[in-house]
Amino acid sequence: MxxxxxxxxxxxxxxxxxxxxxxxxxxxxYYHLFRLLTKDVSPDFSFSNTRLSPKSIIFPQSERMFxxxxxxxxxxxxxxxxxxxxxxxxxxxxxxPCDAHAFLIVKKNFDNPDSKDPWWTRRYENTTFIxxxxxxxxxxxxxxxxxxxxxxxxxxxALMYDLGDRFLIKVLTDKGKTxxxxxxxxxxxxxxxxxxxxxxxxxSRSQISAKIPLKELLSKRILEVFEAPIWNEISFPCINCGxxxxxxPTCWCxxxxxEVYKQKGDRIRNWDSCMFPIFTLHASGHNPxxxxxxxxxxxxMHKLKYYPEKYGDGVQCSGxxxxxxxxxxxxxxxxxxxxxxxx
Amino acid sequence: MEHxxxxxxxxxxxxxxxxxxxxxxxxxxxTNPFFPRPVLISxxxxxxxxxxxxxxxxxxxxxxTGRKEKIGIVANGCTSRSIVNHIxxxxxxxxxxxxxxxxxxxxxxxxxxxxxxxxxxVFEIKESTDSFKVVGKDFxxxxxxxxxxxxxxxxxxxxxxxxxxxxxxxxVPSRAERPVYEDVEEIESMPIEKRRFxxxxxxxxxxxxxxxxxxxPLCYCPTCFVDERIPYFGKSIDPTDTxxxxxxxxxxxxxxxxxxxxxxxxxxxxxxxxxxxxxLNKEAFEIFSWEAGLSLEQKPLLTAYRKxxxxxxx
Numbered sequence: 001m002x003x004x005x006x007x008x009x010x011x012x013x014x015x016x017x018x019x020x021x022x023x024x025x026x027x028x029x030y031y032h033l034f035r036l037l038t039k040d041v042s043p044d045f046s047f048s049n050t051r052l053s054p055k056s057i058i059f060p061q062s063e064r065m066f067x068x069x070x071x072x073x074x075x076x077x078x079x080x081x082x083x084x085x086x087x088x089x090x091x092x093x094x095x096x097p098c099d100a101h102a103f104l105i106v107k108k109n110f111d112n113p114d115s116k117d118p119w120w121t122r123r124y125e126n127t128t129f130i131x132x133x134x135x136x137x138x139x140x141x142x143x144x145x146x147x148x149x150x151x152x153x154x155x156x157x158a159l160m161y162d163l164g165d166r167f168l169i170k171v172l173t174d175k176g177k178t179x180x181x182x183x184x185x186x187x188x189x190x191x192x193x194x195x196x197x198x199x200x201x202x203x204s205r206s207q208i209s210a211k212i213p214l215k216e217l218l219s220k221r222i223l224e225v226f227e228a229p230i231w232n233e234i235s236f237p238c239i240n241c242g243x244x245x246x247x248x249p250t251c252w253c254x255x256x257x258x259e260v261y262k263q264k265g266d267r268i269r270n271w272d273s274c275m276f277p278i279f280t281l282h283a284s285g286h287n288p289x290x291x292x293x294x295x296x297x298x299x300x301m302h303k304l305k306y307y308p309e310k311y312g313d314g315v316q317c318s319g320x321x322x323x324x325x326x327x328x329x330x331x332x333x334x335x336x337x338x339x340x341x342x343x
Numbered sequence: 344m345e346h347x348x349x350x351x352x353x354x355x356x357x358x359x360x361x362x363x364x365x366x367x368x369x370x371x372x373x374t375n376p377f378f379p380r381p382v383l384i385s386x387x388x389x390x391x392x393x394x395x396x397x398x399x400x401x402x403x404x405x406x407x408t409g410r411k412e413k414i415g416i417v418a419n420g421c422t423s424r425s426i427v428n429h430i431x432x433x434x435x436x437x438x439x440x441x442x443x444x445x446x447x448x449x450x451x452x453x454x455x456x457x458x459x460x461x462x463x464x465v466f467e468i469k470e471s472t473d474s475f476k477v478v479g480k481d482f483x484x485x486x487x488x489x490x491x492x493x494x495x496x497x498x499x500x501x502x503x504x505x506x507x508x509x510x511x512x513x514x515v516p517s518r519a520e521r522p523v524y525e526d527v528e529e530i531e532s533m534p535i536e537k538r539r540f541x542x543x544x545x546x547x548x549x550x551x552x553x554x555x556x557x558x559x560p561l562c563y564c565p566t567c568f569v570d571e572r573i574p575y576f577g578k579s580i581d582p583t584d585t586x587x588x589x590x591x592x593x594x595x596x597x598x599x600x601x602x603x604x605x606x607x608x609x610x611x612x613x614x615x616x617x618x619x620x621x622x623l624n625k626e627a628f629e630i631f632s633w634e635a636g637l638s639l640e641q642k643p644l645l646t647a648y649r650k651x652x653x654x655x656x657x
Contacts, residue, residue: 139480236383239557270578270580278566324374328378
């Protein structure tokens with residue numbers, strides 16, 4: 001089912017939808033971020049992509065999981081209790097297909113037969129994803145090289161096509177339909193709108209210039225890539241900050257800390273990064289990845305070799321290109337993937 | 344800037360031929376025009392990868408820590424001062440280094456350039472003496488360098504290296520005779536509550552990526568205070584914990600920072616990181632007439648005592 005809506009009416013309607021917390025791309029000082037839509041916030045759908053991925057909407061950077069009391073008088077002392085939370089209905093409007101695909105990748109970790117993360121799964125279930133296809137991919141985009149597409153529908157409840165002054169919206173799921181029924185300004189799409197959208201799909205796909213030899217990369221033996229003498233040179237520029245992992249929509253590692261104040265405490269989880277030197281620091285003091293090259297190698301092996309080997313469903317990367325744009329020392333996953341594939 | 348590049352390559356080739364160095368640390372062209380890639384050259388065949396341009400805004404001294412080789416390295420004013428500091432703090436020795444001095448005409452502010460072309464994707468920056476062209480998919484625009492310098496470069500007091508073995512060109516004039524602290528004074532003049540609110544606003548988007556810390560040559564502690572367990576420093580994005588990180592890191596850089604601007608350049612959420620350390624640099628300057636890293640003869644500020652030291656607080 002296709003609907004069409006004038007851009008201004010679409011944006012105006014979003015302010016009136018009370019049933020969902022709506023997240024939209026917003027222009028900050030020098031970049032875009034997804035922010036909660038309030039009357040003081042103006043969405044900007046003519047963005048390329050946000051600086052940080054929308055993963056924090058489902059997987060907040062810092063999250064209280066449990067609380068506990070340390071007071072001897074308390075009968076429940078030292079018992080971890082799940083911190084009460086709300087899981088309101090929410091919608092991410094304007095999410096790019098690479099980021100929606102990324103949620104499906106992350107879902108493999110947080111929602112599988114062996115374990116279900118209660119917080120991630122509840123938030124994900126209550127979120128509706130209204131995607132916005134990309135008319136002009138950036139030169140750093142490579143979604144098509146990793147199983148995606150500028151107008152990919154994976155992980156989306158609806159997909160918008162930017163036709164200039166209006167959006168064509170393809171409804172994909174019941175959740176999508178429920179959300180879009182609240183936008184009265186939508187009307188039935190005309191055949192010419194649908195045809196224009198098809199043209200956009202083709203022209204957009206052809207603009208992606210990056211090449212990743214995915215088949216060769218996936219066919220290489222893990223140990224061969226691990227032991228190849230490429231990592232010292234590749235890892236030299238890296239300063240082991242967490243920018244790449246934190247902007248990445250498919251990174252999912254976290255650390256757990258207890259924070260205690262007087263007689264009460266919280267068990268919280270915070271995003272963690274395999275780039276940080278203490279990521280693998282053991283309680284004994286031993287650190288299997290003390291040297292920088294081991295940590296840099298780990299990141300690219302995990303993304304491009306360990307994940308595909310474990311899940312058999314492509315790489316742990318949706319080609320959004322954020323890491324390339326923000327890395328202060330220009331570590332480039334496209335170049336590194338090519339080096340790994342041609343050892 | 345091209346003549347700098349060719350001179351650097353000539354010098355590096357000679358140093359390898361004469362076996363004066365084991366490795367050369369510089370920049371090479373990567374895939375991001377605003378962030379040339381730091382490179383370690385170990386063979387004379389690779390020397391032509393080296394470049395220098397007005398986007399070389401990291402601090403290569405950061406890559407010296409703990410190295411044992413004979414190292415050739417490019418250094419402009421602020422980087423050379425960081426190297427002096429590194430030597431005084433025993434992180435590298437003077438005789439390991441062959442410093443190729445760069446008289447710096449200023450580093451470009453990538454954020455303002457990006458904004459000036461309305462966020463259109465930039466493929467290349469082509470530099471001339473006083474101007475530069477920004478090239479994208481279907482546009483090319485020219486700008487004057489002086490209008491797009493990084494904030495720390497606009498009032499640079501030491502563009503020329505203070506320590507070097509060979510310079511690639513003649514020295515250039517400084518832009519300021521003494522450090523300028525207007526931005527610090529603006530915050531100092533705010534009443535306390537307004538100051539607190541203002542500072543909290545500056546760091547509200549911090550994602551604790553630690554890029555500012557990791558790109559800084561001063562931050563070489565084996566375990567950073569913020570990663571310690573005892574005492575425990577909050578590692579979440581709680582605003583107070585984040586403020587603690589920035590303020591306490593600033594204190595650790597007091598009297599050592601050379602205002603190279605790398606921290607501010609690399610922050611993914613555009614936090615004006617330098618303001619915290621500048622406050623402390625201002626105190627060092629006003630109370631002790633101190634600017635970091637000017638000479639190997641000058642003992643570090645916080646380790647030296649002179650009989651005529653200001654001690655009104657004692």
